[in-house]
Amino acid sequence: MPEGHEIHGLALEHARDLAGHRIHVSSPQGRHPELARVLDAHVLQSVQAHGKHLFYTWQDAPYLHIHLGLIGSFERHPAPPPTPRPSVQLRLNSPKAAADLVGATTCELLGAPERQAILDRLGPDVLAQDADPDRAWQRLTRRATPIGVALLDQRILAGVGNVYRAEALFVCGIHPARATTSLSRKEFDHLWQTPVRMLQKGVADRRIMTVHPSEGDGLYVYKQPYCRRCGGPVRMWQMGVRRTYACETCQS
């Protein structure tokens, strides 16, 4: 269940395991036979993550574009890999390791213009070295929407999902229902830096741990019954499509 940190972690892992090798590509589940045929036996050059999207660059073959969606995942098997489970959509197999894709929403081949179109509609990726927070600020303040909704809008900024949304807003003391247009630039700068640091830590830890070490470990409000700062109840409600968690005392 992937937010940006996991996607970037996979890009690093697959670059290490698979890039520079001739890859055996197969579709055990049978959903992508043509895609597997086109890519099989090509050399993988590089793997890049942009927000929650993965792009695989090959010698003499189109880009492979993968989006895990809500429930997609990759499973790593050191060589030699076992027989794939029946649900494996795609196996990328190198002499070092195999990466098995399960449950992804998107697994497709793309040309350069189509790939570029996806990148163009994404806001700045909080995990990108050259991310420009001004672009997010421009897009954020264009219309008055609840900040909780805006943080999940990948056109505004890319990489943040439901857990990091709740945690970042808590750390910044900002209520999810606040209008984007009510944010000061100073508040926004804090709200940008917080997920940047959280997701960077997420890549390093390979899991989401937002609580400051001096306060223990785990999460502040996401799926928590009580606020670990003030001890009051954490409120949970539907915000658009997703569930949001917040402490009404610590966030305003």
Add this chain to the structure above:
DNA sequence: GCCGAATGCCCAA
């Protein structure tokens, strides 16, 4: 065994 939920997103109406 069935149902719902899960760190996501798209589409039709």
Add this chain to the structure above:
DNA sequence: TGGGCCTTCGGCG
């Protein structure tokens, strides 16, 4: 705005 899609897992019978 509501439904659909992808898969796994836990709770409830």
